[in-house]
Amino acid sequence: MTGTETLERPETADKVEHFDVIIVGAGISGIGSAYHLQEQCPDKSFLVLEKFDSFGGTWHMHKYPGVRSDSDLFTFGYRFKPWMSAPIATADEILKYMGEVIDDNDLAPHIRYSHKIEHAAWSSKDKKWTVDVVRLDTGEKRRFTTNFLWMCQGYYNQEQGYTPEWDGMDKYKGQIVHPQTWPEDLDYKGKKVVLIGSGATAATVVPAMADDTEHLTMVQRSPTYFFPGQNANELADLLRAVEVDPMIIHDIVRRVALFQQQEINRRSVEEPEIVKQELLEGVRAFVGPDFDMDKHLTPKYRPWQQRLAFVPDGDLFKCITDGKVSIETDTIECFTETGLKLSSGKEIEADIIITATGFNLSVLGNIPFEVDGKPVNWPETVTYRGMMFTGVPNLLWVFGYFRASWTLRVDLLGDYVCRLLKHMDEMGVKQVTPTIPDSLSDMKVGNWIQEEDFNPNYLVRSMHVMPKAGNHPDWQHTQDYWREKDEIPALDLDTEALVYS
Structure with missing residues (x-):
């Protein structure tokens, strides 16, 4: 508009x-x-x-x-x-x-x-x-x-998730489903299922479906960093056991979790190779030494340039080692009447194809x-x-x-x-309007988020519809909670950036 x-x-x-x-x-x-x-x-x-x-x-x-x-x-x-x-x-x-x-x-x-x-x-x-x-x-x-x-x-x-247009989609005789508009009556029991995608949605859907399908194949263009861990918090459980007040437990565990998250964010920038190896070792502990980690589970970007997908209790990887789920890392050449054809020439049969390919911003x-x-x-x-x-x-x-x-x-x-x-x-x-002050009239203005900092596909392909950001802290979304938790409560409401009338 x-x-x-x-x-x-x-x-x-x-x-x-x-x-x-x-x-x-x-x-x-x-x-x-x-x-x-x-x-x-x-x-x-x-x-x-x-x-x-x-x-x-x-x-x-x-x-x-x-x-x-x-x-x-x-x-x-x-x-x-x-x-x-x-x-x-x-x-x-x-x-x-x-x-x-x-x-x-x-x-x-x-x-x-x-x-x-x-x-x-x-x-x-x-x-x-x-x-x-x-x-x-x-x-x-x-x-x-x-x-x-x-x-x-x-x-x-x-209303509508993001699904790329692949050649041959109109010829495919099975059912194509996006997770965002999941049919309540979808019957996948005993069916051959292909899921396209590798992010947090894929990591959720795959283990939830695996037991009921004949086989599930996860097709990904490139891997995602996964962070497997126990779905429990030992500190919270201990404090509950000794009957500490729930609000005190919540505050303590929240502070510890935020400290740990801050550390992995910092280290992802300052020592990305070390963090990368730690994440990969965590996954290898589930899939074993013979699995092709380099091809299927080693991303090309540094940790936290895209969101880390937490895998509780390693459920996704257990499905792989049990043989219920397989991974194909390749690009899709086209859909066929019976499934997918990959760029390598491999064809995969599927009764149902799930496009866990993201959303529209x-x-x-x-x-x-x-x-x-x-x-x-x-x-x-x-x-x-x-x-x-x-x-x-x-x-x-x-x-x-x-x-x-x-x-x-x-x-x-x-x-x-x-x-x-x-x-x-x-x-x-009665009125407050954000206004760039004269002192910043020459401020450089660019995209909402810098791709070298954070670059998920849904954001990159939609940057043109987003508001702009400046190169001054007042005029950007820093995405840094650990700065903002102190900065936002201290923001001067009489700043020249806010014009009242």
């Missing part, structure tokens, strides 16, 4: 409801943000708009076998609610945890389900956002206004936004601290971490938004 187009607003009902804050999304970010707002700004009215028919976001929509976290729940869980189970959790366990947060804090009355935003417009004259919504369950049009939009809808297109839910009648073109904006954007007033996007748990930033930004709202009330102002 260009900056010269005009947006046609959808028809709406006559009734308009106003809230001080509207939170978009009832996933892990939205529920956490609602908690912080209610606790820290109890005088603010707020509403959570969710397009699905229940809370949970990712954990509600994903239905593929074995769906689980790839971050430990001591850091992926909220700082304010202890996690009481194993570090790596299933979707059902995470949904139960989130449901308890909603129930314990009486958040349910603030959530409207099946409400999809069709358009959002800011008026500097009225100092308000107007949000047009359609109810997906009834088709009814609704309109809301708000002083502040808190965007918590995630960062990928939830979505910027702020692909919602059409406008400011004072002009459409917002996100690549023309520059991000303030990876959360707000030049020229877009009273809006914050929760975008978490790649190298640490997403939810850590939910807590940090929850504190920040509440502090900002209180500051605006104290100043008697």
Whole structure:
């Protein structure tokens, strides 16, 4: 969308409801943000708009076998609610945890389900956002206004995953399935299955399906770094056994986990070859000395240039050594009527082909936004601290971490938004707009993330739709939780980067 187009607003009902804050999304970010707002700004009215028919976001929509976290729940869980189970959790366990947060804090009355935003417009004259919504369950049009939009809808297109176009896909007579849109009635028992992909989704789906298939072949263009480990936390288990208060356990174990993560992040940059060998040795302990590690399990990039995939209890590798799963590292020449043909010439038969090939990145839910009648073109904006954007007033996007748990930033930004709202009330102002100050008028502006630092395919192929970043810390998303945990609480709300009116 260009900056010269005009947006046609959808028809709406006559009734308009106003809230001080509207939170978009009832996933892990939205529920956490609602908690912080209610606790820290109890005088603010707020509403959570969710397009699905229940809370949970990712954990509600994903239905593929074995769906689980790839971050430990001591850091992926909220700082304010202890996690009481194993570090790596299933979707059902995470949904139960989130449901308890909603129930314990009486958040349910603030959530409207099946409400999809069709358009959002800011008026500097009225100092308000107007949000047009359609109810997906009834088709009814609704309109809301708000002083502040808190965007918590995630960062990928939830309707459609990413599947490359291969020659011959139309000739294939079997079933092609993307994990993001998994059919509830998919029968793979006794079937030959091929899964294309090598990331965290593949590491989850493969061991969950392996026992029921005739055979499962994982086809990967290149390997991923895997981090096998026991799905238990000995420190947490010990502290529970001696009946330490759960909140104290949560805080201690969380701090230890974050310290350990910080160390592996640091070492991945400072001593990548040593970390690489340590990771490979961890995998070799499961697959044995005769497995072709160089070909199938040794990535070409350095550790943490893409996300490390945790494999609890080595379940993926046990499937390989048991002979239930095999790996083919090659490119795909084409689909055939009965399966795949690889560039090496090898053909693989498959009744079902699963494309665990990633997702399509979505910027702020692909919602059409406008400011004072002009459409917002996100690549023309520059991000303030990876959360707000030049020229877009009273809006914050929760975008978490790649190298640490997403939810850590939910807590940090929850504190920040509440502090900002209180500051605006104290100043008697109604609008705050990120603006590059004159002192940085010559700042170099580039991509949201530098590829040499972090380069997963979903991000690289979508960089052109993302907001830009500058080469100054205020104007980039550093992705460094260990800096931000101290920097964000200390950010000066009267900085020249924020213009109030």
